[in-house]
Amino acid sequence: MNVIETKDVSKIYNPDTIPVYALNKVNLNFEKGEFTAIVGPSGSGKTTLLNVIGGLDDASNGSVMIDGSDILKLSGGKLIDFRLRHIGFVFQAYNLIPVLSAKENIEFIMLLQNWPTKKREDRTKEMLEAVGLKDKSGSKPSQLSGGQQQRVAVARALASKPRFVLADEPTANLDSKSAENLLDIMLKLNKEEHITFIFSTHDPRVIKRARRVITLEDGKVVSDIQQNTEQALARQ
Ligand SMILES: Nc1ncnc2c1ncn2[C@@H]1O[C@H](COP(=O)(O)OP(=O)(O)OP(=O)(O)O)[C@@H](O)[C@H]1O
Numbered sequence: 018m019n020v021i022e023t024k025d026v027s028k029i030y031n032p033d034t035i036p037v038y039a040l041n042k043v044n045l046n047f048e049k050g051e052f053t054a055i056v057g058p059s060g061s062g063k064t065t066l067l068n069v070i071g072g073l074d075d076a077s078n079g080s081v082m083i084d085g086s087d088i089l090k091l092s093g094g095k096l097i098d099f100r101l102r103h104i105g106f107v108f109q110a111y112n113l114i115p116v117l118s119a120k121e122n123i124e125f126i127m128l129l130q131n132w133p134t135k136k137r138e139d140r141t142k143e144m145l146e147a148v149g150l151k152d153k154s155g156s157k158p159s160q161l162s163g164g165q166q167q168r169v170a171v172a173r174a175l176a177s178k179p180r181f182v183l184a185d186e187p188t189a190n191l192d193s194k195s196a197e198n199l200l201d202i203m204l205k206l207n208k209e210e211h212i213t214f215i216f217s218t219h220d221p222r223v224i225k226r227a228r229r230v231i232t233l234e235d236g237k238v239v240s241d242i243q244q245n246t247e248q249a250l251a252r253q
Contacts, residue, residue: 025044039236042079053227056218056219056224057233057239062233072104118157123141147175178210186216187223
């Protein structure tokens with residue numbers, strides 16, 4: 018079953034002067050449980066695609082169907098509610114709330130969703146453990162390393178059990194070991210909780226572990242391949 022379907026999605030900046038096609042008739046289907054990398058040169062449209070799929074940005078043309086409804090047609094309040102319920106975001110700049118601890122950052126979306134206290138606390142504990150930060154629960158983002166902050170951002174995105182997670186270069190600021198650890202965590206949660214992951218990346222270590230790799234160039238899909246990651250890993 019398709020979770021997300023983009024139909025002829027285009028995003029054109031400056032249409033009246035010198036048009037820039039950030040996305041040019043993109044047609045893609047994403048199924049439940051995918052672990053998919055969006056790759057391509059700088060400026061090829063990766064961030065724009067994630068933002069349009071996640072309802073953070075409007076498309077100029079086309080539709081983004083999620084479970085048969087077009088999210089580009091949802092009005093402001095309904096779109097915010099939809100994002101809150103179904104989509105987890107991981108941004109390159111983490112976007113953690115500086116005055117909140119790791120635990121409080123992870124809890125934040127569940128609070129907005131009115132989870133009962135006990136359920137919320139149990140889930141927060143589970144996520145802190147899953148990302149290996151049980152002992153950093155009370156630390157503020159400024160007291161955490163870049164890798165630890167990124168793990169909090171992943172835990173926050175996944176805590177409320179979204180249908181899918183969109184991540185914009187999740188390993189961009191991480192050293193090799195932290196990037197591998199983060200990938201392990203994302204793959205584990207993808208397997209165990211069947212959450213669909215779609216992430217942009219330039220990072221070869223991330224690309225080789227994705228099950229599907231979609232390449233964009235000048236806003237167009239130029240290749241879309243399934244990888245046998247078990248074989249790829251065995252070759253290393
Ligand atoms: N607000 C904007 N106004 C005008 N053009 C924009 C705007 N945002 C993005 N673009 C253009 O749209 C194209 C796609 O940008 P996008 O950020 O999606 O690329 P990207 O593949 O994510 O790049 P990178 O790998 O460098 O992050 C680029 O040509 C970019 O210059």
